[in-house]
Amino acid sequence: MARCSVPPKLAIFLIIAVTLILLLPAFGLSFGHPAASGTDQYYLDHSQEQTGSNNVVTAIVFDFRGFDTLGEATVLFIAVLGVAMLFRRTH
DSSP states (O other), X not given: OOOOOOOHHHHHHHHHHHHHHHHGGXXXXXXXXXXXXXXXXXXXXXXXXXXXXXXXXXXXXXXXXXXXXXXXXXHHHHHHHHHHHXXXXXX
């Protein structure tokens, strides 16, 4: 098995640099102050009559955003399948 020839100081520098680059956009977000949106009030007012569900969260996840939920479930399934393939036993 080949060994990595990157010096430890360079590796630490690269890890810190990549971490900072990935975290910088998070500092521009405004947490705790959501933008005003009429969509949330629409969901609260019309979810029961349009979906027949007494639970607003269920109505949003499965009826209003069904395709989005299906996509998320597909990505999760593929990730689990990939991990299972990595850890399978071969003889």
